[in-house]
Amino acid sequence: MGYFRIRTLTPVHIGMGDDFVPTQYVIDGGKLYLFDEFTFYRSLSETERKAFANIAGEGIYALKRFYRNRLDLAREIAYQVLPVDGEISKRYETQFNRDGSLNNNRLEIQRTATIEGASLPYLPGSSLKGVIDTSLAIYPQEIRDNAVRQNLQVSDFVSAEAQTWCGKAYRIHKFKDKPGKGIPIMVEAIEPSSIFVGEIGSVKKGESDRIFSMEEILEALDTYAKHSGGHEYRKYRSELEAGEYLFRMGRFSGIDFTCVSRCKPAVTHTVIDDHGKKGQPFGWVAISMIDAETYWTHLRRYEEKLEERLAKRSAIVQRLESAEKKRKEEEHRKIEQQQEEERKKAEEEARIAAMSPFDRKLHELVTTHPNKNETVDIILFSTLKRGELDEFRCQALRRIKKEMQEHGKWIEKSKKPEKDKKYKRTMEMIKMLEECEG
Incomplete structure (x- = not known):
């Protein structure tokens, strides 16, 4: 197996059959924040969960509004942040068409091939092998069996530094403006x-003895690109570094790179605006052989980045689980408090x-009195004066006497009777109690 480096010259998209959908992301300030839907839901309060459930059936724009209101949460739990071009941001913010009708754009964004769980882009070995098969003319249509192809081994190409962004792919005429x-x-x-690194080899695996040298593979890739690429090949050939060979891979490479005979030439092709550069073609890359030390240096950086990304996802989950545990403990505490x-x-x-x-009436008077510090004897006495305790009059008078005695307010003798309020109240109470004795 030989060690190789691939350097992207133009944007590359490798289809993986997966999309970013607007229930998994928010766009704010020219950036897409990608998060796990279940993590988002679990991070909501109980009240927010009920609100979310209520609007879940109202359509994508209702969900977008909900996510927008919790933008802080979406950004906090995002495990990937991608730049997006202005066209996508505008479409994300637009809910209605010019005629006032609802914009039915569902805002799916087709993903490129990505390491699951780490959100690191990679070049699948199967995609690269298809290009090499075509360049070497060993694709199934040109041979009767698969033995030759089995001798070609291609690993996935990985990267620690590769970045992605989201843009609008559109078709333009190749020869007309x-x-x-x-x-x-x-x-x-x-x-x-x-920059991506990986391994390519040609060893006998099946019945065929056909083995390809690394130089033969590189020359075939470049020759096929020259044959199919036209003026674009000449343009990007000038950007090659020493030891690099040019070829094209991935989705949107066009029919010229997927068909070798009896193909009608394409007159349009798919392009993308790359950070201000209009109409950039997809898939042009440069490949070169590298030594083992360079390969393993890149691979170690990739493994460190992979571990870092996985740790970030794990930290988000752990933080969520901790918050969930605290929430459940708080709910349990509230339930216990309510039960108590x-x-x-x-x-x-x-x-x-x-x-x-009588005691129930007294309890009612005490608990509903505006002055919570007022004494029982005063509450009862003032209530009697208002004529509101006639049915319990004698019981109330006896209770007043008891309360006054217990609190030192029952005074039957005084040196200054004219000024002694307690003495006067005691005398008044004795007179009133006489009515109960008669």
């Missing part, structure tokens, strides 16, 4: 100048139910 047919689509693309309050309430209701009619 006018747009091509077709609806533009939103895609994630690998940035130019990204209900128990005390039941006990109090039972205690009140067991009281005599």
Whole structure:
């Protein structure tokens, strides 16, 4: 197996059959924040979860509004942040068309091939192997069996530094200054100048003895690109570094790079605006052989980045689980507190139910009195004066006497009777009690 480096010269998109959907991201300030939907839901409060459930069936724009209101949360739990071009940001913010009708754009963004869980872009070995098969003319249409292809081994090409962004892919005419047919689509693309490393080898695996040298593979890739690439080949050939060979791979490379015979030449091709550079073609890359030390240096950096990304996802989950645990503990505490309050309430209701009619009336007077510091004797005395305790008059008078005695207010003798309020109140009470003795 030989060690190789691939350097992207233009944006690259490797289709993986997966999309960014607007229930998994928010766009703010020219950036897409990608998050896990379940993590977002679990991070909501109980009230927010109910609100989320209520609007879940109202359509994508209702969900977008909800996410927008919790932008802080979406950004906090985002495990990937991508730049997006202005066209995508505008489409994300636009809810209605010019005629007032609802914009039905569902805002899916087609992802490029990515290491699951780490959101690191990579070049699948199967994609690269397809290009090499075509360049060497060993694709199934040209041979009767698969034995030759089995001798070609291609690993995935990985990167620690590669970045992606989201833009609008659209078709234009190759030879005229006018747009091509077709609806533009939103895609994630690998940035130019990204570096990937991997292994390519040719060893006997099956019945065929056909083995390819590394130089033969590189020459075949470059020759095929020259044959199919036209003026674009000449343009990007001038950007090669020493030891590099030019070829094209990935989605949107066009029919010229997927068909070798009896193909009608394409008159339109798909391009993307790359950070101000209009109409950039997809898939032009440079490949070169590297030594083992360079390969393993890149691979170690990739493994460190992979571990870092996975640790970030794990940290988000752990933080969420910790918050979830605290939330459940708080809910449990509230339930216990509520149960304790209900128990005390039941006990109090039972205690009140067991009281005599007078004691229940007294309890009501005390608990509803505006001055919580007022004494029982004063509350009862003022209530009697208002004529509101006639049915319990004698019981109330005896209770007043008892309260006054216990608190040192019952004074039957005084040196200054004219000025002694307690003495006067005691005399008044004695007179009133005489009515109960008669």
